[in-house]
Amino acid sequence: MTAVDSAVVPRTTDERSGTAAVLRVEIAEGLRAVLREPAALFFSVVMPVMFFSIFAALFGDAPSPSGMSTAASMLATFGTFGVVSVMLLNPGISVATDRETGWLRVKKVSAAPVWATIAGKVIASLPYALAVISALTFVTLLVAGPVISVGTWLRLVVVLLVGALPFACLGLAVGFVASANATTAFLNAILFPMVIASGLWMPLEILPGWVRGIAQFLPTYHLAQLALAQLTGAPAAGHVLALLVTAGVTGAIAAFTYRNLRI
Amino acid sequence: MDTGSEPALLVSSVEHRYGAVVALSGVDLHVAPGECVALLGPNGAGKTTLIGLATGLLAVQVGRVAVVGGDPRRATTRRRLGVVQQQMGFPRTLTVAELVRGAAVRAGRPATAALPALVEAGIADLGSRRSAKLSGGQRQRVALAMALVGDPDLLLLDEPTVGLDVTARRAFWQTIAARRDAGAGVLLTTHVVEEAAAVADRVIVLHEGQVVAAGSPSELTAMLPDRTVSARSTIDAAAVAALPGALSVTSDGGRLQVSAVAPEALLRHWLDADPWLADLRVEGATLEQALVSLTGPIHQEVSA
Numbered sequence: 001m002t003a004v005d006s007a008v009v010p011r012t013t014d015e016r017s018g019t020a021a022v023l024r025v026e027i028a029e030g031l032r033a034v035l036r037e038p039a040a041l042f043f044s045v046v047m048p049v050m051f052f053s054i055f056a057a058l059f060g061d062a063p064s065p066s067g068m069s070t071a072a073s074m075l076a077t078f079g080t081f082g083v084v085s086v087m088l089l090n091p092g093i094s095v096a097t098d099r100e101t102g103w104l105r106v107k108k109v110s111a112a113p114v115w116a117t118i119a120g121k122v123i124a125s126l127p128y129a130l131a132v133i134s135a136l137t138f139v140t141l142l143v144a145g146p147v148i149s150v151g152t153w154l155r156l157v158v159v160l161l162v163g164a165l166p167f168a169c170l171g172l173a174v175g176f177v178a179s180a181n182a183t184t185a186f187l188n189a190i191l192f193p194m195v196i197a198s199g200l201w202m203p204l205e206i207l208p209g210w211v212r213g214i215a216q217f218l219p220t221y222h223l224a225q226l227a228l229a230q231l232t233g234a235p236a237a238g239h240v241l242a243l244l245v246t247a248g249v250t251g252a253i254a255a256f257t258y259r260n261l262r263i
Numbered sequence: 264m265d266t267g268s269e270p271a272l273l274v275s276s277v278e279h280r281y282g283a284v285v286a287l288s289g290v291d292l293h294v295a296p297g298e299c300v301a302l303l304g305p306n307g308a309g310k311t312t313l314i315g316l317a318t319g320l321l322a323v324q325v326g327r328v329a330v331v332g333g334d335p336r337r338a339t340t341r342r343r344l345g346v347v348q349q350q351m352g353f354p355r356t357l358t359v360a361e362l363v364r365g366a367a368v369r370a371g372r373p374a375t376a377a378l379p380a381l382v383e384a385g386i387a388d389l390g391s392r393r394s395a396k397l398s399g400g401q402r403q404r405v406a407l408a409m410a411l412v413g414d415p416d417l418l419l420l421d422e423p424t425v426g427l428d429v430t431a432r433r434a435f436w437q438t439i440a441a442r443r444d445a446g447a448g449v450l451l452t453t454h455v456v457e458e459a460a461a462v463a464d465r466v467i468v469l470h471e472g473q474v475v476a477a478g479s480p481s482e483l484t485a486m487l488p489d490r491t492v493s494a495r496s497t498i499d500a501a502a503v504a505a506l507p508g509a510l511s512v513t514s515d516g517g518r519l520q521v522s523a524v525a526p527e528a529l530l531r532h533w534l535d536a537d538p539w540l541a542d543l544r545v546e547g548a549t550l551e552q553a554l555v556s557l558t559g560p561i562h563q564e565v566s567a
Contacts, residue, residue, distance in 0.1 A: 018368075018371050021368045021374075022368055024368075025364070025374075029354065029361070029365065032356050033354060033356045035356075036356040037355065098354075100352075101350070101353075101354075102348065102350035102352035103352035103353065103354060104352075105320065105350075105352075106348065106352065106409075107369065108319075108320060109318040109319060109320055109344070109346050109348070110341060110366070110370060111339070111341040111344075111369060111370055111371055111413070112368070113338065
């Protein structure tokens with residue numbers, strides 16, 4: 001077999017530079033998909049901004065329980081909503097679509113690793129998640145002026161983008177097994193109850209007490225609290241732990257479904 | 264070992280099952296460098312399974328599949344492979360040039376390799392077109408460019424000319440023939456038998472997971488019924504199939520086509536059985552009928 005195997009000589013000089021080039025192509029394809037046909041992401045980007053504007057008009061004047069500016073805390077909660085919806089929906093629906101159309105099979109029979117496709121989809125979604133935060137920030141500036149420092153804002157952005165990765169894993173896990181339509185329906189069906197029960201639209205304080213009980217068990221709640229902690233300096237170790245557990249669980253589910261990926 | 268002497272594709276003693284269903288059993292075949300082999304067979308014969316094994320999409324269960332001596336499950340082996348699949352599912356948002364550049368990079372080549380491949384596939388003028396705006400024929404040529412861009416030693420073409428008009432087909436096969444003459448092995452599946460006969464050096468007939476015949480197109484026709492008798496008849500196909508000398512019968516828009524070994528005896532009995540027999544024709548058997556009598560049930564409906 002050695003003689004036979006030696007016949008298969010890699011044609012590029014460097015395997016790793018080849019993989020990096022593949023990843024670049026995958027990211028570029030993911031970015032173009034949204035840029036050229038933005039309808040798919042329309043709701044993920046526009047809805048949070050729309051809701052944000054409505055709720056800012058309704059509650060913007062209300063005193064915030066933490067003493068922090070309401071606009072600032074809404075930036076954290078709606079930012080969580082926006083980033084999670086992009087990262088949960090976009091990679092998952094995209095991979096389900098590729099499975100359905102046969103495009104993922106084209107990649108599977110190519111010499112490029114399929115994981116590069118998956119990673120490309122997640123990475124390509126990050127700029128759109130950032131776009132949502134930027135749009136929300138823009139509205140905040142219009143409504144309330146500069147409510148947080150640039151440094152705090154950057155910390156908030158990093159927390160939200162990194163914290164949304166477990167949700168991307170969950171979206172992918174569904175996209176690996178379900179059709180594009182079923183993936184869209186299922187992910188929306190879990191996203192919106194989670195968003196409401198985590199107090200991302202309306203503050204938990206004005207929701208019934210039992211909702212607050214549920215919120216403790218929702219990863220969106222912990223991400224929002226971690227985001228808020230960036231503004232308030234409140235202790236956040238528990239929220240980080242909850243998100244790490246979420247990452248472990250959704251990562252494991254995604255890995256399991258990836259192994260059983262039907263292409 | 265000299266790479267040039269390695270078969271482009273080697274399939275030996277391969278068996279494949281989906282649960283209790285046997286898709287392939289005891290299949291041996293090879294494609295030499297510079298050879299074009301056509302895989303013929305009815306739906307469910309195992310063609311798609313065989314292509315799946317050769318592309319590394321399916322794991323080999325029993326036997327051995329080697330692409331230029333390597334395991335197609337390994338990415339380095341698949342760099343020697345160019346594939347035109349039945350359903351390529353190009354993302355609608357990408358342009359032709361982007362698709363082919365992506366294919367180049369995935370094959371371990373620089374993106375600049377895309378341009379010659381676009382020219383070779385005859386779509387250099389389509390580079391900036393979105394895939395959503397391509398016609399069926401254009402899509403197949405994009406698929407071809409993507410298969411050629413890695414400069415493959417083996418081309419696997421799964422029903423590549425479905426939906427192409429005559430001119431496009433000819434252009435497609437000219438491109439493939441040029442690659443074959445340059446040393447690439449080619450394995451194609453097609454149900455257009457005349458096409459297989461025209462472009463392939465060898466034809467392998469697959470039926471119910473087994474190779475039932477193999478040879479040059481002319482060899483294959485030689486070992487099979489020599490005449491086709493066709494006519495409009497008022498008696499049904501099953502009755503005609505029962506007549507002496509009839510090997511198989513297909514019905515095509517009210518017209519029956521009968522593959523026959525002794526057309527004289529068949530004609531005598533058919534005319535006796537059906538006084539209204541009309542529009543009678545006797546021709547040399549084509550590969551299509553050869554295939555039907557090799558693999559088909561005694562009576563097949565031809566839908567086209």
